Amino acid sequence: MNEFKILGEFYFCQLLGRPIYDKRGRNIGKLRDMAVRWDGVYPQIVGIQYANKTHELIPIDQIESCSYKEVRLKENFEIEKTITLHESDIYISRWLLDKQIIDLKGSKIVRVNDITLSWIMQENLQRMVLVAVDIGVRGLFRRLGLEFLFKNYKNNLLGWQYIKPLENWNSSLQLNHEKQQLSELHPADMADLMEEMDYKRRANFIDHLDDQQAIDALAEMDLDSQVEIIEQMDEQRASDLLEEMAPDEAADILVELTVEKSEGLLKLMELDDAQDVRELMQYPEDTAGALMTTEFIAFSADLTPEEVINQLRELAPEAETIYYLYVIDQAEHLQGVLSLRELIVASPSARLRELMHTKLVTVQPNDDHQRVAEVINKYGLLAVPVVDEQGIILGIVTVDDIIDILIPDRGKLDTYSWFALSKWGGRGRS
């Protein structure tokens, strides 16, 4: 059993500025900041900065006693005993205090009002670790010296494992840790967080996401934010993301950009992906053609349910919806449709030709979104196929594409106001 003793717990802000005395009682300076090293589970304090503009630190194991009144050292202070700041060490006040961080627990951006430290003795080794950040009102008023006003409030502390600082941090160890934490966030939460960040931090944040994470998060944003992000992104990365995105979403974004910029991005994309997107970009805004995705699932009428199910396993990850299976001939004329349920309950040896519905509900590429919505609503569909005059299927419009248009977020309405501040000073464009 490890010997483990807590020597003290502190609010960092109340230690700031406290005088430091050495063994013979000489005043060395004040506690200006603390340097922290993060190579284990908890970030550990390595040293105390005792004067401005010096990077010599008093090592943490020199501390004899520590209180909100003063800090006392075990030995007499000599400049030779100080340590210098290691390149991966960071000053906590400059790096964390008053800064914005991601609260992974609540999936939002919060501001650090204070930091709690724990001074512990473990296996005869003194260590001081960062335990949590204070993001509550009480912490705020503690900084102002008015904590007594909020005595009845609970401290709003956020454990170290739940925070992600927004400032650049170059330790690779920590990056892996972050990636894992971020992958646990829901893409919609991630989207909200990204919309709240300023553009530099957002770029930095996206750089740390893999393509799939970035696409999932982008898909949850409104068009304005998507356009803004793609515009500000490095072209190569932007084209990679656009390539992987659903072609209808990619097209929506690209038509909002300048011709110069969108052509540049299209040229960087793989040819067939770019071709899909280009076709969608031709349709005027708010028509079925512009709303549809070309990633639907279609089969030949001669297949059996069993063959179809096997193929589905391969196709499903790509397609936007697999609940409707469209049946086409060689020339891609739409012949019928059946639902996933009908496919699964069908006898394995039947032919799609016998199972499919031939009474088709379709829209034309130039129908406006109102008409598409009416059709989807009237027939209770999850998706409606878009066919041209010859009856060739061009794509499908899913119900969620329509909902996005019919029910804009309330926050979005504000962007039409000239004076609106949907994102005040970097806060969320909700």
Add this chain to the structure above:
Amino acid sequence: MSNTIKNIRTRLGLFLAVMGPGVVTAFADNDAGGIATYAAAGAKYGYGLLFTVLISSVCLAIAQEISARTGAVTGRGLSDLIRELFGVKWTFFAMIVLLIANIGTTASEFSGVATSFEIFGVSKFISVPIMALLVWWLVLKGNYSRIEKIFFMLCATFLSYIVSGIIINPPWEQVLLASVTPTFASDGEFLMMAIGVIGTTITPWGQFYIQAAVVDKGITVKDYRYVFWDVMLGAFFTWLIAFFIIVTTAATLYANQISIETVKDAAMALEPLAGKYASMLFSFGLLGASMLAAFILPLSTAYAVCEAFGFESGVSKTSKEAPVFFGIFTVLIVLGAGIALWPDLSLYKVMLASQVINGVLLPPILIFMVLIANNVSVMGKYKNSNWYNVVSWTFTIVLIILTLLLLLSTIAPELMDSLMKLIGL
């Protein structure tokens, strides 16, 4: 027919969409308090304050440029940066300053609303509560973008001061000369008027607002040059309107020794253009400007404070999710409307006083702004150039001196007199 109207409307919409934060801020800046102050300045001192208007417009351009540039470079709001660079205590100070200034300004906006309705014989005890409720409800629950455009159009009636000014045809030579000749008087009233003119041209909230608007529009450093011209155009507009209000009121009121008792008197300066409809024209403009600012002021204040302290904010949140945000917004409207409704308080005095308060509270905000814009780790190569710093520090110091002189002349006029004699004024 209806097609042509639609066409014109689309074009107008396009033009307005291109207009950026700079021009929008400039329009919102010429609010009720602004009109009242300029009109009072013209009526009382004739062309005497034209020089102050010119200088404060130049400084407006510089201040707005600093804020807009900071917003574009950092992508972050002013209170956010104050918090990160100066810590909690300074932020608290800055927010108190902003809150006091904005409560005053909101009160002046509702006074403007009250005045414009009084011209039509509607009591302020009816108009102010209704309009306050309308603002509160539309911002939080409804969609105010359409109604906002109506008020914006109403603001355009202030352009009629320009037409009126041309019709009056004042002695242009004298006017232009006055514009470039520094005028100074040491009495408290003049100082107050000068600070008021500065305070209504450059406002603390305007600085927070333009930076946020730049961030909000997603303008980054590579688009910055457009914003630069947008800011310059905005400052020019502010000056143009202020210039003509002073010129027309000087030519009509000052020349005939009519002193302004209420803001309504400022409508007299429009008589050469609109005749007996002058006060109607004036009241439309005043209503538009006041309502426009009444929409954004409480909102932008709530955003700024929440941003600084990390409280939840946003109109799409519920009052449970973002209690501080909704609290500040509501309190500002209630206090603003409440002051305007105070029985024995002259609406005109509220408007003037709020502009003086803005002027007095401006220096601390300017100091924060300039310090941030000089911070290399924040601004990189876009930090302030040297001559910029010289101008902004000079202006800040002059404003502080003016404020101190005003204070001195209020509490100890005799001391002020002897001081002025000492330096030979």
